Amino acid sequence: MTEAVLRTERLCKHFGGLAAVNEVSLEFFSDQVHAVIGPNGAGKTTLTSLLSGDLRCSSGCIYLDGKDIAGLSADRISQRGVGRSYQKTNIFLPFTVFENCRIAAQSRLPSSMRFIRPALAYREVMREAERALEQVGLAGRGQEPAATLSHGEQRQLEIAMTLATRPRVLLLDEPLAGMGSEDSARMVELLQQLKPSHAMLLVEHDMDAVFALADRLTVMVDGRVLESGTPEAIRASAAVQEAYLGVEEPQ
Numbered sequence: 001m002t003e004a005v006l007r008t009e010r011l012c013k014h015f016g017g018l019a020a021v022n023e024v025s026l027e028f029f030s031d032q033v034h035a036v037i038g039p040n041g042a043g044k045t046t047l048t049s050l051l052s053g054d055l056r057c058s059s060g061c062i063y064l065d066g067k068d069i070a071g072l073s074a075d076r077i078s079q080r081g082v083g084r085s086y087q088k089t090n091i092f093l094p095f096t097v098f099e100n101c102r103i104a105a106q107s108r109l110p111s112s113m114r115f116i117r118p119a120l121a122y123r124e125v126m127r128e129a130e131r132a133l134e135q136v137g138l139a140g141r142g143q144e145p146a147a148t149l150s151h152g153e154q155r156q157l158e159i160a161m162t163l164a165t166r167p168r169v170l171l172l173d174e175p176l177a178g179m180g181s182e183d184s185a186r187m188v189e190l191l192q193q194l195k196p197s198h199a200m201l202l203v204e205h206d207m208d209a210v211f212a213l214a215d216r217l218t219v220m221v222d223g224r225v226l227e228s229g230t231p232e233a234i235r236a237s238a239a240v241q242e243a244y245l246g247v248e249e250p251q
Contacts, residue, residue, distance in 0.1 A: 003066070005030050005199040006051065006082070011060035011070075011234050013046055020046040022223040024060075028169065028199045033191065035202040035214035039243075043223040044203045045087065048173050050202065052084040053077035064169070078107075083167030087174045089154045091146050096159055098142035101129035104161035132164040136190055152183030159190065170200045176209055188212055212236070219243065 004027035013021040027123045028034050036044050049055040051062060053074035062070040069077055078084075091100050105128035133139050136156040141149070146157060155175060162170065164218050175191070176184045188209050191200070195213075204210050210217070211231050218228040219240050234240050 002029060004063075005065065006201075007063050008047075008051070009061040009063070010057045011047070011050060011062065013043075013050055013055060014058045019223045021050060021057075021238040024223075024225055026218060026221075026225070026228070028201055030168070030199045031196050032215040033195055033200045033202050033213045033215045034218065035111070035204060035210045036218045036220060037204070037207075038220035038226070039211060041219040041222075044220055045173055047220070048084065048171050048201065048203055050213055051077075052082060054084075060065055075107075078165060078167075081166070081168040082171065083162035083165050083169065084171040085155075085162055085173060085175055087177055089158055091154055091157055093145070093159065095146055096142065097133065097138055097144055097146055097149065098129060100146055100157055101126050101132050101142075101160050101164045102126065105129045105132070105164040108165055128164050128166070132160040135163055136160040137186070137192070140205060150183070150250075152179050152186065153177065155183070155187065156190065159194075163194075168198060170194065170198045173203045174205065175202075176204055176206045184209060 006028040007028050008024055011021055011024045012019065016030065031102050038044055046055065047216065050057050053072055053076065058069050059067050060070065064080055064082065069080065102125060105125045106122065109122065109125065119239060133142055136159050138153065138156055138160060146154065151158060159175065176187050179187065184206060192212055200211060214231050216235040219226045220235060221243050226243055227234060227240055
């Protein structure tokens with residue numbers, strides 16, 4: 001079997017006496033969507049923040065291409081090829097759609113302390129921004145202010161900004177949050193298109209989207225992994241039914 005691009009080993013995060021993530025060991029493979037589901041407070045977003053470097057782990061290891069990155073800052077982890085989207089849309093609303101993507105792509109320059117050359121002089125940055133917008137279906141909207149986009153389009157733009165950093169791992173925290181059915185279907189289609197070239201962690205409450213996208217499912221409860229397996233195995237699990245997916249009452 002192909003080696004995992006990203007994996008955790010007995011990962012823990014404590015906030016005082018609360019174990020938000022407790023002894024979590026998971027693997028994420030290229031060309032796969034690994035969805036993590038669970039009730040509110042299960043530790044899903046905390047896990048995502050540990051993987052992205054937004055939070056420091058209390059103990060355990062995070063391996064990217066076999067090298068332990070636990071303890072590295074978020075920008076250093078991003079530079080190594082891990083991109084993240086957030087629960088709340090995280091874009092620069094007064095800037096144009098293209099400017100948002102260009103700023104993200106510009107973060108990959110060897111040094112951001114170059115004040116003499118204007119940003120538009122970096123052709124590779126411009127190409128990366130254009131490529132990312134085309135990937136998410138916003139190629140014709142580049143000169144519009146980001147604030148004029150619909151909620152679903154702003155979520156697409158955030159994905160484009162992540163793609164502009166050329167990640168190999170995508171950490172997606174509720175990318176369908178607040179979307180209607182049409183926007184949700186568009187996002188699911190986009191993530192399916194991105195899957196062949198990325199390893200993906202998907203945290204999402206929309207179960208239809210989860211089962212449409214996931215190659216592997218992990219259920220977390222109270223900071224721990226309750227069960228991990230194929231979508232079919234998780235759907236059939238009595239423990240998961242009781243803890244999260246719900247059990248139908250007999251008629």
